[in-house]
Each structure stands twice: as structure tokens, then as C-alpha cells.
Amino acid sequence: MRFIETKLEGCFVIEPTVFKDDRGYFMESFNENTFEKGIGKKIHFVQDNQSYSSKGVLRGLHYQCGEHAQAKLVRVLEGEVLDVAVDLRPNSKTFGYYESIILTAENQKQFFVPRGFAHGFLVLSDTATFFYKCDNFYNKESEGGLIYNDPTLNIDWQTPLDHLIISDKDKILPTLQNAKKIW
Template sequence: MNFIPTKLEGCFVIEPKVIQDERGYFMESFNEKTFQNGIGQNVHFVQDNQSFSSKGVLRGLHYQTGEHAQAKLVRVLKGEVLDVAVDIRPNSPTFGQYEAVFLSSENQKQFFVPRGFAHGFLVLSETATFFYKCDNFYNKESEGGISYDDKTVNIDWKFPLEDLIISEKDKVQPTIENAKKAW
């Protein structure tokens, strides 16, 4: 696996080694020892989640606060998404900045989003199956979120905003300045 650091400290794009032949392909999608060495952190995942969405669905930007904060390792099993992490660590030099990564079943890339980041994704293909590991259990009382169209963060979703399909909950998320503090 190739671990590529991003401009946001702690976030990594991970390129697996894919072995292809006439039968198809094989790849190791996760190995805890390789993963921890690659990111330089001791992260232990405890929960796997999967979602299925249609083109134009935007899920996010979400995070968990305090002792329930979550790191995520995300990938696409089928389809294509634009995956986004926003730094919400108040003392970080990249606070309010984002990283966007194109993930697909074709490129097999993964994106590691550590604790202290809001996360979301937009489906670019007709449908997409999205899979992610979390290093902490979900806790409803610790939910936080920021608006997908926050002008301060200014995410380029590479998709017409008027064509987005967004949950009622995500339509009313606050700006990064007014969001629930992560710590």
C-alpha cells in the first residue's frame, strides 16, 4: 500500500496494491499493522458502516465530539464519489480547510480521516456503495455537523448545487463558526 499525506495533517490517501490477471483482481484492503505503520498512528477500528446512494446525494458534513470522536477509513465498493474532510481542530494551522479526494471502485483508493475532522461525500455515479471503518462507536448525543455550502470553507463539490439531494438534517447544519465544538 502507498500512503500519501494530504495538506491536512493526519489525513492520508491510501493506494492499495492491486494484482490483476485474466481472472480479475486481488488486493489487501486492510491490514492493521501496515495501516498503523503507514499513517504513524495507533488506530483500532471497532465499527464498519455501509451506505447506498444515488447520483447527486450529498451526505455530510458530519463528525462526533469529545470522547466519542471518530476516525474513519473510507472507500467506495461500487461507483464514484467525491469524498471531503474538513479540519475542525480549533488550534490547527489548517482549521477550516478541506481536502477532496475522488474515490471509486475503479481506482480502489481509500481515504483516512482522523478524529477532529468533519466528513462528507457526494455521489458522482448513477449509484454508489460507500464503506467505512470507524475507531469509535456512534453516539447520537455527540453528533456534530457543518453546512455543505459554508462560504468560509468554500468546498468545490464539482457538481451543480441546485441538483444536490440532501437530507433535511444536512440542509440546516450550521456554519463552521457556529458548529458544535469537536473538543
């Protein structure tokens, strides 16, 4: 496994070693020892989540606040998504900046998003099955979010915004300036 730190400190793109032959392929998608060595800290995942969405569905940008903050390890089991993380750590050099990566079933890449970040994704293929591990349990009272089209963030979703399918809840999320503080 190869761990590539992004411009956002603590966010990593993870490229697994994939062994292919005429039968198909094999890869280790998660190994706690390898993972912790690769990111340089201990993480204990407690919950796995999976979603299925069609082309144009944008989920996010979501986060959990305070003691309920979550780190996530995300990947795509089927299809293709544009995955986005936004740095919300108030003392970070990259506060308000984002990182995006294309995750596909074919490239098998994973994206580690530590606590202190908002996260979202847009489905680029006809359908996608998205899978992620969390290091903390979901808590409704601690949820926060950012509006996908915040002009301060200026996220390039690689799709015309009028083609996006967004939940009513996500359409009314606040801008970065008005968002619930993460800590």
C-alpha cells in the same frame, strides 16, 4: 500499499497494491500492521458502516465530538464519489481547510480521516456503495455537522448546488462559525 499524506496533517490517501490477471484482481484492503505503520499511529477500528446512494446525494458534513470523536477509513465498493474532510482541530494550522478526493471502485483508493475532522461525500456516478471503518462507536448526543455550502469553507462539490439531494437534517446544519465544538 502507498500512504500519501494530504495538506491536512493526519489525513492520508491510501493506494493499495492491486494484483490483476485474466481472472480478475486481488488486493489487501486493510492490514492493521501496515495501516498503523503507514499513518504513524495506532488505530483500532470497532465499527464498519456501509451506505448506498444515487447520483447527486450529498451526505455530510458530519462529525462526533469529545470522547466519541471518530477516525474513519473510507472507500467506495461500487461507483464514484467526491469525498471531503474538513479540519476542525482548533489549534491546527489548517483549521477550516478541506481536502477532497475522488474515490471509485476502479481506483480502489481509500481516504483516512482522523478524529477532529468533519466528513462528507457526494455521489458522482448513477449509484455508489460507500464503506467505512470507524475507531469509535456512534453516539447521537455527540454528533455535530457543518452545512455543505458554508461560504467560509467554499467547498468545490464539482456539481451545481441546485442538483444536490440533501436530507432535511443536513440542510439545516450550522456554518463553521456556529458549529458545535469538536473538543
